[in-house]
Amino acid sequence: MKMEEVTSKLKPRFDLEKMYAAYRKFLKGAEHGKVVTRFPPEPSGYLHIGHIKAACLNYHYAKMFEGKMIMRFDDTNPAKEKDEYKESILEDLKTLEIYPDIFTHTSDYFDLIIEKCTWCIQNNLAYCDNTDADTMKKERNEGIESKCRSYTVEQNLEIWNKMLLGDLKEYCVRAKIDMQCKNKCMRDPVIFRHCAEPHQVTGTKYKVYPTYDFACPIVDSVEGVTHAMRTNEYADRNHQFAWFIKNLQLRPVVIHDYSRLNFVSTTLSKRKLTWFVEQGLVDGWSDPRFPTVRGIIRHGMLVQTLIEFMLEQGPSKNSNLMEWDKIWALNRKNIDPIALKYTAISAKNAVPIFIENHGEIDTSVIMVPLHPKNEEIGKKPIHRPQSLLVEREDLEDLKVGDRIVLVKWGVFVITELNLTEGKQSVKVVHDPKDTDFKNPKKVTWLPNDPALLYNVNVLEYDHLLNSLKPDEEKDFEAVVNKNSMFSTPFLAEGHLRTLPIGTHIQFERRGYFIIDKKRIVDNTQEEADCVFIPDGKSKSMSGLSTNIDAKKLAKGNK
Numbered sequence: 001m002k003m004e005e006v007t008s009k010l011k012p013r014f015d016l017e018k019m020y021a022a023y024r025k026f027l028k029g030a031e032h033g034k035v036v037t038r039f040p041p042e043p044s045g046y047l048h049i050g051h052i053k054a055a056c057l058n059y060h061y062a063k064m065f066e067g068k069m070i071m072r073f074d075d076t077n078p079a080k081e082k083d084e085y086k087e088s089i090l091e092d093l094k095t096l097e098i099y100p101d102i103f104t105h106t107s108d109y110f111d112l113i114i115e116k117c118t119w120c121i122q123n124n125l126a127y128c129d130n131t132d133a134d135t136m137k138k139e140r141n142e143g144i145e146s147k148c149r150s151y152t153v154e155q156n157l158e159i160w161n162k163m164l165l166g167d168l169k170e171y172c173v174r175a176k177i178d179m180q181c182k183n184k185c186m187r188d189p190v191i192f193r194h195c196a197e198p199h200q201v202t203g204t205k206y207k208v209y210p211t212y213d214f215a216c217p218i219v220d221s222v223e224g225v226t227h228a229m230r231t232n233e234y235a236d237r238n239h240q241f242a243w244f245i246k247n248l249q250l251r252p253v254v255i256h257d258y259s260r261l262n263f264v265s266t267t268l269s270k271r272k273l274t275w276f277v278e279q280g281l282v283d284g285w286s287d288p289r290f291p292t293v294r295g296i297i298r299h300g301m302l303v304q305t306l307i308e309f310m311l312e313q314g315p316s317k318n319s320n321l322m323e324w325d326k327i328w329a330l331n332r333k334n335i336d337p338i339a340l341k342y343t344a345i346s347a348k349n350a351v352p353i354f355i356e357n358h359g360e361i362d363t364s365v366i367m368v369p370l371h372p373k374n375e376e377i378g379k380k381p382i383h384r385p386q387s388l389l390v391e392r393e394d395l396e397d398l399k400v401g402d403r404i405v406l407v408k409w410g411v412f413v414i415t416e417l418n419l420t421e422g423k424q425s426v427k428v429v430h431d432p433k434d435t436d437f438k439n440p441k442k443v444t445w446l447p448n449d450p451a452l453l454y455n456v457n458v459l460e461y462d463h464l465l466n467s468l469k470p471d472e473e474k475d476f477e478a479v480v481n482k483n484s485m486f487s488t489p490f491l492a493e494g495h496l497r498t499l500p501i502g503t504h505i506q507f508e509r510r511g512y513f514i515i516d517k518k519r520i521v522d523n524t525q526e527e528a529d530c531v532f533i534p535d536g537k538s539k540s541m542s543g544l545s546t547n548i549d550a551k552k553l554a555k556g557n558k
Contacts, residue, residue, distance in 0.1 A: 019311045020064040026315045027061055027227055029254055035067030036226045039100070040216070043073050043200070044080035045270035046285040046292045047092045050231070050261050056310035057258065058229050059098045070223055071100035074216070075107045076209050078199040086200070088285070092293040096303060104223065106215050107201045113210045113218055114164070116248055117173055117192050121156045125247055126191060128159040130170045140187045145179050149188070166207035169194045175214070177243060185236045186243070189213055217241045221250035232257040232317055258315040263322050265463035266291050267470050276464065281480070288516070288531055289461045289484060299461065300504065300514040300533030305331040321469065329536025332512065339506040340370040340377065342496055343407075343444045344456065347489040349392040352448050353426045356415060358386035361430045368408060380495045382408055387448035389491065394443045395419060395426065403440040404428070407508075411440055444508060452494045455527035458507075459516065460486045490530075497526060504533070511535060 027035065037058040041051055062069040071093065075081055093100070106113075120126035129148040131139070139146060151159075162168045173192035181187060191214035198204050220228050228241075235257050245252055267273065268291060276282045276290075286294035297303065309327045355361075363386075367379040388406070395417065398404065402414050411434040416427035446453060467479040492507070496515075499505070503515045513530040521527050 016060075016311075020060070023061070023311070023314050024064050027065070027256065030065050030227065033066050034226060035062055035065035036070065036224050037062045037067070037229055038070040038072050038220065038223070038225050039098075040072040040074045040106070041089055042077065042080070042212075043075060043082065043085040043089060044077065045085055045273065046088050046294065048268050048273070048293070049263070049291045049296060050268045052096060052293060052306055053258075053261050053310045053313065054229070054231070055093060055096060055098050056307060057315060059100070060307075060311060061227070061229065061315075062101075067226075068101035069098075070102045070104060070225065072103075072219065072223070073105045073107075074212055075105050075200060076212055076215055078195055078197045078209065081200050083200060088294075095293060095297065096306065102223075104219075105201055106210075106219055107199060109215070109219050109222060110202065110206055110210070112222065113215050114192075114206075114208075116218055117210070117214070118157075118160065119248070120175065120191075121160055121173070122153060124153055124176065126156070126173050126175050127151050128156045128163070128168075128171045129174050130168075130172075140179075140184060143180050143187065146174070146188070149176065149179075163192070163194065163208050166194075169196075173208075175244075177240070183236055183239050185213075185240045189240060213237055213240060214244065217244040217253065218248065218250065220253045221245060224251075225253050227254045227256055229256045229258065229315070231260040232319065233260050256315060257317055259313075259317050259319040261313070261322065262319065263291065263324055264468045265465045265470065266324075267465065267476075269471060272471075272476060282464070288459075289464045298514070298516060298531070300335070300512065300531060301327075301331050302334050302504075305334050308334075324534065325536040327536075328534040331533070332535045335504050335512050335533065336506075337374060338371070338377070339504045339512055340380075340499070341372070341506050341508055342380075342493050343446055344458075344490045344492040344507040344510065345389060345391045345444065345446060347455070347491050350389040350446075350491060351392045351395060351419065351424050351426060353388045353390055353428055353445070355386050355388070355412070355430060356427050357429045361432060366408070380493065383447045383449070383452050384409060385447045385449055385452075388445045389448045390426075390443050390445045392419060394441070398441065403434070403436075405437050405440045405442045407442055407444050409445075410434070411436065446491055446493065454492045454494050454496045455521075455525070456490045456492050456496070456530045457527065458488045458490050458510075458513070458530055458532060460532040462486075496528070505530070 039055045039058045041047065059069045073086060117126060127149055128151065129146050131146050131148065136146070159168055159171055160173065163171055172190045174188045175191050177186045177188055179187045190211055192208050192210055194207060195209050199206065238255050241255060273290065277284060282289060285292050286298050288295055288299035305327065309330055363384045365384070366382045368382055369375045370380050371377045396419065398414060398417060400414050400417050404412055404414065406412055410430055410432060412428040412430050414428050416425055418425040462481060462484040464481055464484055465479050466481045467473050470476060470479050473479050499515055501515050501518060504512065505515065506512050512533040512535065514533060515528055516531045517529040518526055
């Protein structure tokens with residue numbers, strides 16, 4: 001059964017309408033049917049978990065009031081933007097079940113924004129400046145006015161017109177606000193600058209481009225946005241936003257700040273994430289260790305979990321450094337009703353068992369549910385040949401004469417037990433009349449037949465960074481975790497090969513996994529990678545020592 005068919009049978013654990021009712025009060029001045037929000041990512045990277053919160057809150061708040069959400073590409077920096085990123089953003093929004101009502105680009109309004117800048121210059125609200133970046137930063141920090149601040153309107157217009165033609169590349173345009181303001185964002189911020197790279201949409205038509213802080217209030221107002229919801233890292237710029245709205249005589253927009261998501265041992269910096277990709281330290285932007293939409297989902301997170309988690313976080317302004325445990329624990333609750341149940345044993349610790357009275361007992365193939373509590377998902381075959389495989393550790397505390405339960409078969413008595421390396425020999429007999437399944441040790445098993453087995457590599461991922469707050473480290477590369485992936489060979493039921501990539505499964509007694517990749521080995525045999533899904537029980541999303549019983553899984557690495 002395809003994964004989409006399985007997940008379609010999963011009823012959401014949370015009530016959207018109930019959540020909507022709880023959070024409506026946070027949106028000041030919201031009128032039913034009139035709310036317009038926007039999600040304005042820069043197409044300079046893939047969406048990460050911080051963007052997920054922004055997209056979810058803006059989309060679902062619009063839906064709470066039966067309003068609209070605008071999907072706007074903030075394409076004001078052609079030096080960093082790529083079509084690849086634009087396409088991935090649109091794809092990721094569909095994955096997150098977010099369907100914007102309107103699609104726009106900031107570049108749709110470049111002519112208007114240029115007009116607004118010209119108007120500012122004409123009204124002595126902006127000036128052209130060729131101060132170098134380091135000096136400008138120092139002067140803004142110390143409240144020192146630029147030597148260019150006293151230029152006349154005529155001088156500024158002359159420079160501005162040349163900038164529009166691509167000349168005087170060393171100049172930028174700064175808003176003339178207040179160099180003494182305690183809020184340093186108000187100390188004459190840059191609103192236009194030169195960029196030589198062709199734009200993804202407009203090509204070489206423009207030689208100068210607006211900054212986000214100048215373009216955003218203009219476009220928000222013009223597009224009819226009623227509520228601009230953004231993280232409180234922009235809080236210092238709210239004063240600046242309001243200044244542009246007032247002085248450009250634009251329709252007001254309500255700003256609602258909410259806390260940014262910060263997770264331990266995680267960076268959301270596009271520059272640093274790009275570095276990982278360029279250095280070949282990860283498997284692209286969809287690497288399961290990445291906090292991107294694609295990486296998180298490839299790690300086994302359900303979209304339902306992401307939506308539920310973000311809405312539970314809500315628009316609170318309280319910032320804190322979060323563990324990953326909470327969201328993975330929530331994910332486990334959502335996965336459990338749909339994860340298909342299979343058996344897997346360590347390939348390096350498999351011990352053959354021989355059933356001596358095989359010809360005297362029922363050995364027909366039986367069909368069992370893929371999920372004991374959800375028979376609608378389907379069934380799988382259980383083959384019962386004379387030779388089986390079990391894991392060595394399940395036999396280590398047993399002796400001849402002990403009774404064991406071979407799961408999904410029955411009670412067996414051990415008649416021979418030799419676990420010496422190279423001389424392993426285990427024999428059992430089945431007693432169909434013995435129905436006491438409570439007292440004997442329960443042992444999982446697989447058919448000892450290559451045609452009925454499937455090779456899988458169990459992958460578990462640790463954090464990419466060995467610091468709780470990696471973005472605060474002076475030497476970022478020094479805290480990179482060079483040993484963040486673990487691989488262990490396992491044998492699993494052959495029926496597993498029928499499942500598509502992306503299927504969530506449970507290897508019984510081991511945990512939850514997602515089928516990540518499949519490949520052909522030696523031109524004949526197929527094998528798969530199965531990624532371990534953290535369950536939220538450990539103190540951190542760390543390696544084998546905490547997420548999986550080290551004795552059960554690490555033995556396969558010996």
